[in-house]
Amino acid sequence: MTATTEVSVGEAAHGHAASAKTAKPAAEAHGQQHPLKLYLLVWALLFILSTFSYLIDYFDLQGMTRWSLIILFMVLKAGFIVAIFMHMAWERLALVAAILLPPLALLVFIALMNFEGDYTNGAREAHFTPATLVSPPSKTAAPAHE
Amino acid sequence: MSSETVHAAHAPAPHAPERPSGLAGFFSDWGSDQRSFKSASWAKTMMWIFLVSDTFIFSCFLISYMTVRLSTTVEWPHPSEIFALEIGGKKIPLILIAIMTFDLITSSGTMALAVNAGYSKNRKLCAYLLWATAFFGAAFVGMQAFEWTKLIHEGVRPWANPFGAAQFGSSFFMITGFHGFHVSMGVLALLWFSRNVWIGLYESDKRGYFTGRVGTYDVVETLGLYWHFVDLVWVFIFAFFYLW
Numbered sequence: 001m002t003a004t005t006e007v008s009v010g011e012a013a014h015g016h017a018a019s020a021k022t023a024k025p026a027a028e029a030h031g032q033q034h035p036l037k038l039y040l041l042v043w044a045l046l047f048i049l050s051t052f053s054y055l056i057d058y059f060d061l062q063g064m065t066r067w068s069l070i071i072l073f074m075v076l077k078a079g080f081i082v083a084i085f086m087h088m089a090w091e092r093l094a095l096v097a098a099i100l101l102p103p104l105a106l107l108v109f110i111a112l113m114n115f116e117g118d119y120t121n122g123a124r125e126a127h128f129t130p131a132t133l134v135s136p137p138s139k140t141a142a143p144a145h146e
Numbered sequence: 147m148s149s150e151t152v153h154a155a156h157a158p159a160p161h162a163p164e165r166p167s168g169l170a171g172f173f174s175d176w177g178s179d180q181r182s183f184k185s186a187s188w189a190k191t192m193m194w195i196f197l198v199s200d201t202f203i204f205s206c207f208l209i210s211y212m213t214v215r216l217s218t219t220v221e222w223p224h225p226s227e228i229f230a231l232e233i234g235g236k237k238i239p240l241i242l243i244a245i246m247t248f249d250l251i252t253s254s255g256t257m258a259l260a261v262n263a264g265y266s267k268n269r270k271l272c273a274y275l276l277w278a279t280a281f282f283g284a285a286f287v288g289m290q291a292f293e294w295t296k297l298i299h300e301g302v303r304p305w306a307n308p309f310g311a312a313q314f315g316s317s318f319f320m321i322t323g324f325h326g327f328h329v330s331m332g333v334l335a336l337l338w339f340s341r342n343v344w345i346g347l348y349e350s351d352k353r354g355y356f357t358g359r360v361g362t363y364d365v366v367e368t369l370g371l372y373w374h375f376v377d378l379v380w381v382f383i384f385a386f387f388y389l390w
Contacts, residue, residue: 032367033265043255050251054244057226057389067390074385078378085258085374087367092185093168094175099194106205113209117216124219 032087042084049073049080193368197375200328204379207321208386214313223309225388228300229293243388246289247380250329253282254377261370264363269346272366276340279373283333290326294319321383328376339369 053073056066083089088096165184166174176182183191215222226239233241260275297318301308304316342348348361 033262036259036262039255039258039262043251043258046251046254047248050244050247053384053389054240054247057240060226060239070385070389074381077381081254081374081378081381085254086371086378090185092165092175092183093172095183095186095191095194097172098183099198102198103201103205106202106209109205110209110212113213114216117213120213120217121219124217128219 032090034084034087034090038084042080045080046077049077053077187364187368189364189368190371193371197371200375200379204321204324204382207317207324208382211313211317211321211387214317215311218311218313220311222311223307223314225390228297228302228309229388240388242289242293243384246286246293247384249282249286249289250377250380253279253286254374256282257370257373261363261367264343264348264366267349267363269343269349272363273340273344276336276343276366280333280336280340283329283336283373283376287326287329287333290322290329294322317387321387325376325379325383328379332373332376335369335372339365 050073053070056069056073061069082100088100165171175184178184186194225243229241229243230237230239231241232238256275256278260272260279263272263275302315302318304319306312307315342361343363343366348363348365351360353360
């Protein structure tokens, strides 16, 4: 950051501009230009994590192991995409908060619909005989125009 | 008007005091009585806000899928078997979906590199990478069309299917259909903006017909946000619909 005093404040606000300018004098200093190596690393990581996700199914893991691994790999992949590919790691906190905090309200929605789904399931189990629901996939259910 | 002037439009004047970072920066940006997003152009900000609203739409689909799957008393079909393909006489579970996942990640990678090439003013490389991204996107849509055709032939309908709970079909067509539509629109956008990159629009001082603004390579980054979002949504669909 030796060139910080030379770089205008506008570029300093862009975060990485100062280092980008010193590293690549040919390229115009820009806020969201980052080393290629980082992109390639994240790209490789996404491939590896996707392979892991697929292997969960391939080896037919079940129960808590399956669910926790699915969630783990999903969150890691989503995190890398948002942070590096979508440059969130370099944006100012004002934007990061405005974009990433509102979706957290979805957790409440998920919890609510979880209760709702469980309740409906319980009501169906208690008040309907399965035979009326499980219609054999034949005349009525299967499409006629095939 | 050079592109420098346009850049200056979303950067504070040189004599302005340096903005604090971190949490102090958060309060200072929001309390500045000016634009709150100091590091993002209006186009990028609007794209992000659109993506947040899109997040809520896809969340509604995935949450309703969760609800119908929780509440049905009929057994849920096994995606692992339904999306298996026979390759060389051997049934491989979920292989088509795995290929589609890798295809989309590949396109996300080429998109990230295209943004980088754009900011390096490497016009041709940027256009090539955008074309590669569009190609992988189109391939994804093609595989999805194949998957839909296969399932429709097997009798899967939005209202019924031979494998179990009827809600499987409605969730499947709704979620993957909406995602596939996003990918298709993304491919069209990629083709359009790669054309703009190719003819050097973002290096000229030409003003846009509708916006009256000089185009810059920031456009490629904004387009990239949309494309990465499409990949991001697939991460969640893959986890919840296909793996769960």
